[in-house]
Amino acid sequence: AVSRRRPHRSPQLPPLTSGKPRPRRRPRACAQQRPPAGAADGPLAALAATAAAAEEEDEQPDGAGRARVGLCVLCGLPAAGKSTLARALRRRLPQRPGWACALLDYDELIPPETFGPPEPGAGPAEPSPLLPRWKRSRRELLQCLERFLRAVVTGSPLSAPATATQPAWERFLACCRGQGLLSSAESDAGAGRSWTHAATSRPLYLILDDNFYYQSMRYEVYQLARKYSLSFCQLFLECPLECCLQRNRLRSHPLPDQTICLMARRIEMPDLKKNVWEQNSLILKSSDCTSEDNEQIISLLAAALENPVKQNEENTEQKEADRAICAASTVHQADQTCRRIISQTMKDAKDKNVPSSEMKSLAEELNKLKAEFLEDLRQGNELKTQICIQNQHSDPATSVISSFQHEATNVVNKYILK
Template structure:
């Protein structure tokens, strides 16, 4: 195997196309099977270098507990962001044509899984002559067009936007593939797996999933929805091939220094999360007041409870708007995190007025 160092001159004169593809959909929608077939096709017919990064392979132990359930959203969010940092380590090495080094702050098990994933696909290898935790790039990783396919559910738009930001930072091609599979089919396939997820997890994800919406979000314009298993694998691969080629030929413009665009992104995200948070917190307050009435809380106390809850809601939304107390606005902010913070504060108030636990 040839190293990147030995091919640096050739790589600098060769193809510079690099891209990221987000492969998303419900569990058991057929994403991993599709990713493997796509990788084979691109390697054999286009001569590209392809790396498939399956989150289930890299985060298997961290992503499921003993009952097969995923950790809380905040923890899962941190794991995904950590994995993206590792991916960025690889990308910076590819772009510079240098060796890849392990980041100082890392989860050893996840990092080793990530390294194994790259090694198994002949993207990197270790050298006895190099220091520990340093890896050499394969020649093909820098001398050919490179596409990295990220295989995960990515059921929130914010999860996919993180990948888009990475593509924008390094002027990479970016595209999205959404495998649209009927819920019942996913449940049936999941039941046949050795490590099946609880059906409740898939039901919940089916309710939350935010499909790519190119009409609403300009950054999602390079997206494709594949009906699985309605469309044949071969025909799906053909249209996907064209999508990826378009992405490589039209990399995302690097606007890291464009403060106006960054402010626009922040404002849009802030507005969206504020609107959703306001609606959600209104429902929580309304439901809490109904429960208080059912508990036969005295009318005067009902009035005081309503005043405190509405005051808390107003203060909470203002803090969110200003980015002060709870969460600074980022495109990755999850509404579940916002709701969790509010409910903790709300429960402290409720306990003063009636004893039933909420």
């Protein structure tokens, strides 16, 4: 897992500005951000027009009682400017007639210890407990978000997820109360059902601020939008690696350079040609801290709000469930094979008289390598591309295992040849 803590944010972007109205355009999917002449003229007009249309639609009988909610995913490298953009949208959108806006900052909602040192008692067989803790925290946050969405959309009581921890639920409720979505009078985690006027009286956009560097992470949010027929869009902030590294070094608690470099190699940008579900996406250039007031952002939010995701047919959902089961089985088989490779490699190292003082370090390095390869397999992302291409394996699991065998040999040779 890659740590994402960033106590200090990147420089503030310029605020939204008003100007002469101009017709609102539907954004070109996955278009790269370029500030056109007069870009500040259009967003507010588009925002007001969408708000008026939303209010008129809410008055219609067929729309009565159903909240209009949008999920906007911000993604990109650490220090690319995501949180600055998120705060700007959170501050400006409610000032204009039409939309409420709330920010779900993963850095605030996922506890710092998730990315801290390994838990006491973790043996060499599992040297990387960060991955399960990291994934568990993200899963709990999604479960809390789903409970919130279901309550807002259906009007049902808001109750804690059965599988989420009490601290995770309390952090989520505190976030909602702090942004005016729940009454501050609600004090216990099970009673948070007193909606404020801001949460139900007008369209609500939830801005999810995280790295979301794998497409599968973003797809989990899309699945929530599809389940409850909500709006969904993505803003990907593309920033040169060196710029992110420089910004990160200015933070009070910077991430290691190698962490950001690793994420840069793994990050998956929105791919419209491959993924139809990513059609409501913009790739924004943030290296020069351009303003977020370009009309493409507002148009994207408006277009997504007007076109919520439709629920798929039941058989399609079943196919996806079957694929998930098959993928889990593939990862399990690869895990067992990698464990056998590690066991044999450790035996070879012992036979080659590798000092016992270094055997523990070797085991930790091999297990860490295994965790990385298995995570790549889970995400369908083969980072060891050169080896995989040379092996010409059509089966991803076979390719990952072969690549792991190759890397494990390189690792043990370092110890043998010392």
